[in-house]
Amino acid sequence: MVTRRTFLRSSGVVLGAGAVGALAACGSDSGGEEDDGAPKDLRFAWWGHEEMHRTTVEALELYSSRHENVEITGENTSWDDFWDRMATQIAGGNGPDAFQMSNQMIVDYAQRGALLDLEEYVGDVIDLSDWDENLRSYGIIDGVRAGVPISTDAFTILADSDVLAELGLTLPEAAWTWDDLAELSLAVREASGGSLWGMSDGAGRYELVEPWVRGRGKTLFDVEADPVTLGFDKEDYGDFLQWWSDRRDEGACVPADVAAEDTSHETSPLVTGSAPLYFTTTSELTGVRALTPAAIQAVPMPDTDGGSKKANFVRPNLFMSAWTGTSYPTECARLIEFWINDPEAVEVIGNSRGVPPSPASAELVEDAPDASGLRTPAEYLALIREVGDPMDALTPRSGREVYQLMTRIGEEVRFGQTTVPAAVDSFFDQAASILGG
Structure with a gap:
């Protein structure tokens, strides 16, 4: 089941590198064993317009329906409030397990040590094999895969x-x-x-x-x-x-x-x-x-x-990342794989955030050509390339x-x-x- 929370605006908090390092130590070790059968209460945070909100809730509900032991609490807010709240939560040792991440902020958060290295899950859990080589590398910051692109735009x-x-x-x-x-x-x-x-x-x-x-x-x-x-x-x-x-x-x-x-x-x-x-x-x-x-x-x-x-130029506009302090790193990786590659999930999310990075996923949600010649998002990105x-x-x-x-x-x-x-x-x-x- 997905629950929703509405948050008041938090006061701005500077995300200090020292604080993040200490907080990561407070969370579960991402290299430890994760009991797949145990109940898991994940928190997922995002911002965005109404269409992004609707498709996110539907996708999270779909994921939970397939994993009866996983309950996801959705945390949705505005763009500005998202970053105020994220800084506050991570500085307080209470970051969401997984979250939408902006191309404007991923380097900042990665270099502060707040984002889980997802590299160990690529291949076994997260499949990027059909991606463009450049897109596969975006999100790797100072040797750490701090996020996986979930959409592209221009x-x-x-x-x-x-x-x-x-x-x-x-x-x-x-x-x-x-x-x-x-x-x-x-x-x-x-x-x-x-x-x-x-x-x-x-x-x-x-x-x-x-x-x-x-x-x-x-x-x-x-x-x-x-x-x-x-x-x-x-x-x-x-x-x-x-x-x-x-x-x-x-x-x-x-x-x-x-x-x-x-x-x-x-x-x-x-x-x-x-x-x-x-x-x-x-x-x-x-x-x-x-x-x-x-x-x-x-x-x-x-x-x-x-x-x-x-x-x-074409760019990855949004990523999905996980907090270094999450108790469920493998489940976060599974959620990312579901988001970018599961056909039903991809169709639910559609182009609400931009064109999916995977060619196969992009083809699933490609809009039919407009008779009047209006470009679809995918057609526009093809033109930009x-x-x-x-x-x-x-x-x-x-x-x-x-x-x-x-x-x-x-x-x-x-x-x-x-x-x-x-x-x-x-x-x-x-x-x-x-x-x-």
Whole structure:
């Protein structure tokens, strides 16, 4: 049986490496014998939109129905609350046994010693044999398999093709540039007589900074440096912020007050009807389409004209990990295998988190081709593999704080609280402190 818990927001707790090491010692030794017939009370934690919540509960219920001695308590919360609570629980020696893990946080938690090494279960329990070689290696951090990818996605621009068609405008088939995006967005403003803006404001989103700097042959982070540093320079970031300021000034993207209301898919300019172009990831494609009757097409992120590296790439967006202190490491490994390879489980979960990493599982949940030409998540990822380049690296430790800093800096520029040059200096100073701290 799966039970559900609703949690109050926990106060933020710093996850200290020393504390985690001590806590791991308090949990059961993952190398010890695990009685398969004994009752097991597992806790599984996740965050996500309603479709992710529904499919998770159904999958956990299915697992429990096949393992009568296993009871799983589900712990679901919002994105921000998830990390506050996870830090609190692990620091207190009470982490969930298994949990959904973000590509933004897996390196951080792995390097703090909080994640069980799953390598000993690969082959005997967890089957990754048909996976792409790169995907198989993602989740191995400093020699420890800290998680197994459970979904893949890519950055995308979701476009209301109905609105664009009404305005006599067309989307690119595949590759396009930042100049093309600027022209199309301004054309929306002009063709609509000023009643629409072209796109949402992406000035504070790392999902747009990364394609921008990749086109210049750079990376978000230099993960080979010790300590890790930013992989781009002030000129790159200043040009990015100025590009968005120019789009804002000409009406190609939404103004600051409209951008401030863009806090979820439900309140996004795409869904509310104020702008037909919206930046997100393909793991959100199914959920966004469910919010609007419009025909939503997924198109690639823009490349830099003459750039040395392609902007687009496929990435593992979510992992499943287990806590080092779990009393049931083998059962956690079985749950992971069930999640990624069991046909019935795969069909229950579907594309709610993104496209499954296993080719066989991806084929099971592939949507039928749309007669109108709207790309399915799998079709979009196939396109990105054609027009893109490989992913650079997973987000390093403290990288999420840098992303949050980008959001704040973008907001300050958007509302005229600072200039672009001052914002760039502030960002680099604070990012250096975050990454070097």
